[in-house]
Amino acid sequence: MPEQPEQPSSNAVPVIAEGTTLGVVGAGVMGQTLIRGLLNSGVVAREQLWAGDKNGFACEKVARELNIPVEVDFQARVATAGLILVCVKPADAPAVMSTLRSAGLRRDTLLISILAGVSTNMLESLLGTDNPVVRAMPNTPCIVGEGMTVVCRGRNASQADLERARRVFEAVGKCIPLDEIHFNGVTALSGSGPAYQYLIMEALADAGVRVGLPRQLALTLVAQTALGAARMVLESGRHPASLRDDVTTPAGCTIGGLLMLEDGRIRSVLARAVEEATRIAAHLGAAPQKISESASSQRAGR
Numbered sequence: 458m459p460e461q462p463e464q465p466s467s468n469a470v471p472v473i474a475e476g477t478t479l480g481v482v483g484a485g486v487m488g489q490t491l492i493r494g495l496l497n498s499g500v501v502a503r504e505q506l507w508a509g510d511k512n513g514f515a516c517e518k519v520a521r522e523l524n525i526p527v528e529v530d531f532q533a534r535v536a537t538a539g540l541i542l543v544c545v546k547p548a549d550a551p552a553v554m555s556t557l558r559s560a561g562l563r564r565d566t567l568l569i570s571i572l573a574g575v576s577t578n579m580l581e582s583l584l585g586t587d588n589p590v591v592r593a594m595p596n597t598p599c600i601v602g603e604g605m606t607v608v609c610r611g612r613n614a615s616q617a618d619l620e621r622a623r624r625v626f627e628a629v630g631k632c633i634p635l636d637e638i639h640f641n642g643v644t645a646l647s648g649s650g651p652a653y654q655y656l657i658m659e660a661l662a663d664a665g666v667r668v669g670l671p672r673q674l675a676l677t678l679v680a681q682t683a684l685g686a687a688r689m690v691l692e693s694g695r696h697p698a699s700l701r702d703d704v705t706t707p708a709g710c711t712i713g714g715l716l717m718l719e720d721g722r723i724r725s726v727l728a729r730a731v732e733e734a735t736r737i738a739a740h741l742g743a744a745p746q747k748i749s750e751s752a753s754s755q756r757a758g759r
């Protein structure tokens with residue numbers, strides 16, 4: 458169940474306190490997207506933002522494009538941060554957590570992770586401090602400001618911390634708080650979801666070509682139809698089956714097409730795809746643990 462109604466967060470809670478900074482560790486695709494969203498929405502002032510990445514070449518390029526400090530040696534900035542967004546790959550989580558700890562992370566700094574499959578429990582134990590932790594699962598349409606992000610809080614994070622996280626992700630789309638137990642399903646449905654939608658759109662565009670439409674036109678028809686249908690579902694609040702009935706005239710072409718989709722078992726194929734992705738999502742978090750276990754074995758000389 459959502460922790461609270463699906464309403465936008467309260468902007469009474471500032472994302473970071475005055476005099477502190479917001480750091481983004483991992484300035485790749487998602488890190489850059491979130492920085493752009495934060496800058497465009499004005500949720501955080503440019504002077505309060507910085508990023509760190511281990512790739513020096515990428516740092517220079519991103520710093521130039523976003524006009525904020527992006528550094529390989531970001532450790533000195535960690536102690537100034539009121540919020541750190543961790544946007545590295547799951548396998549890099551142990552290294553980043555250890556860097557943050559040894560760089561003097563303040564005890565009240567909120568850590569938000571977007572790492573797929575890495576639980577709040579695991580983040581807390583990798584960090585080894587009592588810092589508040591929020592886990593988020595965004596998706597790539599954040600790039601165009603139409604992202605879908607789900608957030609949950611770890612054991613030391615308060616409702617206010619969750620609201621701060623919501624404000625970050627609302628800068629790039631919608632954000633809903635949800636119990637962590639549902640995160641594997643969320644990863645499969647909205648995290649991986651854009652890929653399913655692209656596949657379906659590609660197949661429909663091919664179908665348009667098959668019946669004689671130029672490819673680019675077919676793709677535009679399909680994409681705009683998907684956008685319009687999505688808005689109908691979100692804005693009307695009606696069940697998709699009821700909206701579908703509006704398009705389906707007796708003995709018309711739509712019912713003929715729908716029956717062909719049912720013959721192809723489209724419902725069970727989609728359900729099985731999400732079921733399989735959920736199963737895989739449940740194992741994604743295993744990698745950081747294995748890495749950190751092998752690191753501690755090495756430290757112990759085993």
Ligand SMILES: NC(=O)c1ccc[n+]([C@@H]2O[C@H](COP(=O)([O-])OP(=O)(O)OC[C@H]3O[C@@H](n4cnc5c(N)ncnc54)[C@H](OP(=O)(O)O)[C@@H]3O)[C@@H](O)[C@H]2O)c1
Binds near residue numbers: 483544595
């Ligand atoms: N893309 C999606 O659809 C999506 C959706 C939801 C969640 N996520 C999550 O978002 C996270 C980031 O994904 P992404 O696609 O943005 O990845 P990405 O483009 O590879 O960006 C990650 C960046 O972090 C850098 N990095 C690695 N280790 C570091 C360290 N120790 N300190 C500082 N920087 C470090 C990487 O440098 P190198 O390239 O040199 O390693 C890279 O530039 C992943 O955990 C993923 O699970 C992604």
